[in-house]
Amino acid sequence: MKYTSQRGTRDILPEESYKWQALETACRRLFSLYNYQEIRTPIFEASELFVRSIGEATDIVSKEMYTFQDKSGRSLTLRPEATAPVVRAGLQHHLISKDKLTKLYYIGPMFRYERPQAGRYRQFYQAGVEAFGSNDPALDAEIILLAEQIMNRLGIKDLEVNVNSVGCEGCRKTYSTKLKTYFSTYASQMCEDCCVRIETNTLRVLDCKNKQCQEFIDKAPTLLDELCAPCKDQFDKVLSWLQLYGLKYVINRRMVRGLDYYTGTIFEIISKKLGAQNAVCGGGRYDKLVREFGGDDVPAVGFAFGLDRIVEILNAETRNLEPATKKLIYLCTIGEEAEKIGAELIYKIRKLGFPAEMDYLKKNLKSQLKEASRIKAKFALILGEDEIKFNNIILRDMEQAMQEVIPMANILERIDTI
Ligand code: HAM
Numbered sequence: 001m002k003y004t005s006q007r008g009t010r011d012i013l014p015e016e017s018y019k020w021q022a023l024e025t026a027c028r029r030l031f032s033l034y035n036y037q038e039i040r041t042p043i044f045e046a047s048e049l050f051v052r053s054i055g056e057a058t059d060i061v062s063k064e065m066y067t068f069q070d071k072s073g074r075s076l077t078l079r080p081e082a083t084a085p086v087v088r089a090g091l092q093h094h095l096i097s098k099d100k101l102t103k104l105y106y107i108g109p110m111f112r113y114e115r116p117q118a119g120r121y122r123q124f125y126q127a128g129v130e131a132f133g134s135n136d137p138a139l140d141a142e143i144i145l146l147a148e149q150i151m152n153r154l155g156i157k158d159l160e161v162n163v164n165s166v167g168c169e170g171c172r173k174t175y176s177t178k179l180k181t182y183f184s185t186y187a188s189q190m191c192e193d194c195c196v197r198i199e200t201n202t203l204r205v206l207d208c209k210n211k212q213c214q215e216f217i218d219k220a221p222t223l224l225d226e227l228c229a230p231c232k233d234q235f236d237k238v239l240s241w242l243q244l245y246g247l248k249y250v251i252n253r254r255m256v257r258g259l260d261y262y263t264g265t266i267f268e269i270i271s272k273k274l275g276a277q278n279a280v281c282g283g284g285r286y287d288k289l290v291r292e293f294g295g296d297d298v299p300a301v302g303f304a305f306g307l308d309r310i311v312e313i314l315n316a317e318t319r320n321l322e323p324a325t326k327k328l329i330y331l332c333t334i335g336e337e338a339e340k341i342g343a344e345l346i347y348k349i350r351k352l353g354f355p356a357e358m359d360y361l362k363k364n365l366k367s368q369l370k371e372a373s374r375i376k377a378k379f380a381l382i383l384g385e386d387e388i389k390f391n392n393i394i395l396r397d398m399e400q401a402m403q404e405v406i407p408m409a410n411i412l413e414r415i416d417t418i
Contacts, residue, residue, distance in 0.1 A: 008122025027127040036105040041085040047075040053084040055260025057201035064112040078111035098296045102132040119277030128304030135299035140265045141241030158272040162252035165235040171228040186216045222253040261286040330372035331358040334384035
């Protein structure tokens with residue numbers, strides 16, 4: 001073997017790809033029930049777009065971006081997430097404006113140069129939604145409900161919805177100062193990264209996984225307790241809406257998201273079925289980003305699911321997402337004339353809407369039937385000299401190993417009943 005796939009990337013093979021199709025179909029169905037419409041943005045964007053929105057000091061921007069120069073010297077980046085590209089596209093095509101609700105969804109690959117491990121890839125897939133134009137707490141709750149409904153539809157249990165608020169710029173500034181003072185006292189006992197973060201982006205310190213820092217992080221003041229009155233009111237209203245929907249949640253005061261654009265509500269859905277990488281969905285409100293990108297003051301809220309992790313849960317639960325195809329038919333032909341008649345018949349069978357395959361390897365009948373079993377055909381059609389002579393064809397039920405002789409003129413009608 002000369003080449004293999006790159007570290008952190010993988011090929012999704014036919015034995016798995018049907019699950020992805022089922023998952024994507026479930027997402028599309030639910031997204032459109034909540035009136036989201038699909039948007040497809042390019043895989044790469046100007047690097048600046050991500051630096052400005054996700055934040056220079058975040059892990060994603062400082063360590064994980066696939067950034068390269070194209071032949072004309074532009075700095076481009078493979079998208080590490082889709083919120084910033086959706087805002088960019090929404091503004092560029094005038095989809096987003098004040099006092100207008102715009103709901104968009106996307107499904108596609110994202111790229112982050114992270115250390116690969118179970119549930120963490122360098123090319124991974126997200127399905128996400130972004131709603132622009134309203135700061136109604138009811139919309140935050142609807143978004144969380146939608147995320148939960150998708151999990152529900154897929155029958156995924158043992159999930160925990162974690163909610164928190166990162167407040168507005170105002171309360172975050174006050175909190176950040178308070179936090180900086182607090183952590184500065186312990187800086188000499190904390191890791192190197194944290195020492196830098198205390199100065200550059202204090203809130204990020206809360207994200208540190210280093211053991212030596214945990215003790216100080218655990219005792220740090222929380223933003224939720226420092227929210228200004230309007231932010232607190234907004235968050236309380238989100239919670240009442242969630243209660244109204246009967247949606248169970250946990251207030252996680254320690255939760256921070258790895259992206260800087262959030263304002264107000266943030267949330268994550270955690271699966272107890274996954275290991276260290278247990279977040280299947282993350283999202284929240286980002287009311288300043290549209291303005292930051294040159295648009296009006298348009299509030300926004302959204303989330304993204306990690307599809308790789310959902311497939312992993314489905315695999316762990318050995319849940320069977322059946323391929324949505326109809327029963328496969330395999331046409332066995334013996335001799336040149338049969339092949340010709342067969343080719344015409346298979347064209348008609350496919351036109352009828354049935355997946356069908358025939359022998360292109362000139363195998364004998366026994367081997368053709370073996371092949372029919374291998375590709376899990378439900379039925380085989382057998383066309384040999386005798387059948388042609390009497391204008392018949394044999395229909396064989398592969399599972400039951402039963403067969404019937406059918407006049408050629410009636411075969412399409414018969415297939416339509418299987
Ligand atoms: P995020 O939390 O960075 O948020 O990613 C969302 C989800 O993508 C995660 O919960 C996880 O399931 C999955 N994910 C992230 N990184 C990886 C990886 N390396 N391998 C496998 N799965 C991964 C965002 O991306 C935001 N844009 C979400 C959002 C939309 N916020 C508002 N609107």
